[in-house]
Amino acid sequence: MTERYNPKAIEPRWQQQWEDDKLYRAQVDWTKPKHYVVTMLPYPSGDLHIGHWFAMTPSDARARWMRMRGYNVMFPMGFDAFGLPAENAAVQRNIHPAKWTYANIARMRTQMKSMGNMFDWEREVISSDPKYYKWTQWFFKKFFEAGLAYRKEALVNWSPTLQTVLANEQVIDGRDERTGQPVIQKMMTQWFFRYTKYTDEMLDFSRLDWPEPIKIMQTNWIGKSEGARVIFHTEDEDEIEIYTTRPDTLWGATFMVLAPEHPLVAQITTAEQREAVEAYIANAAKATEIERSSDDREKTGVWTGAYAVNPVNGERIPIWIADYVMITYGTGAIMAVPYGDQRDFEFARKYNLPIVPVVQPEGATEIPDPAQMTEAYAGAGTMVNSGPINGTYHNGEKGRRSPAIAAAIDTLSAQGVGREAVNYRLRDWLISRQRYWGCPIPVVYKSSGEIEAVPDDQLPVLLPEDVDFKPTGQSPLTYYEPFLKTVDSEGNPARRETDTMDTFMCSSWYQYRYLSPDYDKAPFDPEEAAYWLPVDVYTGGAEHATMHLLYTRWFTKALRDLGVFDDTIAVMREHGRNPDALFDEPMDLLRNQGQVLGGERMGDYLLIEPKVTTSFPGGSNSQEPVTARKITVVPPGTKPGFGKIAGELTRRSEHALWVRQLNGVVVPVSAKNAEIVIPDIPGENDVNQLKQHLEIQRMSKSKGNVVNPDELVEQYGADTVRAYLMFAFDWTKGGPWDPNGVTGVVRWINDVWDIVLAGAPKDATADPAAERNLERKVHQAIDRISASFEKFSFNTAIAGLMTLRNDLRAAIKEGGIGADAWRVAVRTMLLLMAPVTPHVAEELWARLGEGYSVHNQSWPQYDPEKAAEDEVALVVMINGKPRDKVMVALDIAEDEAKKLALATDSVKRQLNGGQPQKVIFIAGRKGQEPKVNIVI
């Protein structure tokens, strides 16, 4: 009896050994190529969940693979430790946010170590540590001094419940996503970063290997549009500036619309209209932005009583307010061209406003009659009714690429009533938070009201610890006198800023702090940065597409322009490394993993109607299966009623179900020929669909079906959990957790264990053909697994490892493998496994008598010659369908292949003496069989 695989006996031992030996410590070594891997750092919420494992362990496997390929790999970890949950815990459980946070970090750090990742813990960063946030504040100061950080009054999302401003992404349907309480729009003076400064550069992804959807999302988020700004005047000479992407249709503007919040509304509204306007404004404030901008919604509005003058043709046009115009987009005012804009069209129809055609559609012989139109015309065509630009052509392109738009812009400029303009949907980054547990903004307000940044030698502005959390919902900083009261640089009394920073500020630069977490002369050590930067591989969730992933790009560009990388660049040059463009972007390559959804959902409930009704169907001692007539999916807890069975489905085979009744008795139910009813799924249901249906239900994020990784590690060991997470899903997609699938991985690792410990086949006489065959399989595995890691395709990497296991077993069975050949094969298999299952690979490597550590070995060298098959199947296709095969040499010549194909039985039969129309030879490319397609 050989020793059984017991992860508990080996994993903690190796983890300790690696830590003692500092095996994964990353050190600058200019003689080796560097590889800097970062995976998004977690928020210390309390417990590690399976999602953390899913994000981190495949990234670790790939980092390990790069290490074995000879790269000097750095893979650090840290905690994004500021944030609201800590403060909520403080209020709810009377525990200080710092205490709560650091207890969670300690716990999560221990849990993470059980993953067996190659994290270099010496580089750990915690964003709430003063030695970290000193530099967050330093960056803020840099931005402030450069004019990139400023204060302004703006309409912001204010949560009365949480007593803070919220970012747009924290507001869902007008409610705070956490508490579900309403969020109101409020004018407040807040700190902003000039996010819009780098819009055009952020739209350039040319040097980024990032997923296409992320680039598209960021592009849309920035929302660049080209057009013009045009000045209208009211009859009282008040100026109203509008932004439009279609200045060419200006001659068709028959009214104007202001957002209800537009500052001019109160001023221009006439006495007669005042009541209606005010009522409308009050009503509009209740609707969310989503509702307001929905195209499905019926357009509503009110006339202000005022008129404006169309600057290009002098027409007198009414000014309306309507909630489909947003104060936050463009200038909060539009010229309405009902002919060319669908929303304006609907509005004009509803309120009987005139529609003037200004574009004769391409191909149309006459100008459309507005009375006959059912929708706006936004397509290409020739301009009409448009004064000086009549006859110019609008080709449907944006901005000046359309001749009509170009002509309109030129006319506006010449007349001095407008100018070409670009508009962005992106707004400046609001970084103020009225919360305690965040990085203090390092400024003071002088008694004069002037703002002064705290001098560098006084950084960090420490977050006071002995504050009192009153249940007012306010940040304790706002009433904590020792913090509030301070002096300015001249020693005069001053008041300290009580807002803290958005935590996205902290996480925008952590990849730089990892370089030297204890460095105190600058945010990072140029000697480290010159070697490691930029980040080579970044992994994390796609949900950060328009937030963190955009903020950190902005941050890097700002640091570059502020000269923060200058010392680093100098060091790079000393080492002969070209710094050009290296600091334009923080992370060269990005990959997103999906999400692991919830686990087994209990309470899937069936109602069984037996074929033969007895008083006690499936009674307490019944061994006989009940034959079902009808099976219905019902809500959990449904009472069975007379003669029926109701209960939870616990097991299923092809035609039988096991149902556990409320009294705990499990009844087998024969489902052969039973009618199966799944509500909401019409048509023919069967037992398999039943199971599928229950699984679909399970995916819903309903009940607390949390998968606890600690329990999985306890049960299976870290290697198995790692491998299963990599194997069970397409990493980029994720999916629902299936606790049963782990069996395959358990078997695989156990098999490998047994195969390696069994040693070389005894008394085997080496058979060169058998050994050659094994060698071929091994090299095919090297190729396949390497390619899988290269493209982050972890599931196929594991499949390749399992196939190799199958091949080794087959080789033993077939026999003819000598001890030397066997050792080479086993050794290679362990090397290929090392990135995925680092512990068991290390253990077996040691037991083979190989030197410590398997993780310091080189990745096996792939030899295409050794992987090549001697003979392959020539696939013979008829009209594109495979019909036959002939064994041929891999490098068979075209003529020879065609001849062989035409000689096959299938082809002769199909041709029936006739001639083929065409014979096409497809050469066998890399690892592929040659093919011949015969067209009949």
Next chain:
RNA sequence: GGGGGAGUGGCGGAACUGGCAGACGCGCAUGACUUAGGAUCAUGUCUCUUGCGAGGUGAGGGUUCGAGUCCCUCCUUCCCCA
């Protein structure tokens, strides 16, 4: 409403630049071994057909010698944004 994914066996998923669809695994079936099996081993497992063979990647069309892969229309879903 706009944008982006995705639809392949009972399930998770493979399929490189268009070239043998269903790798690998789960589950299931049959058999072996066993006091026992939710262990292990062997074999099988897309569908129809006794076989020969034929069909098959959400639906319909198209391009091509050849389409899961490219194009068009539609359907269903998930995500992001408004």
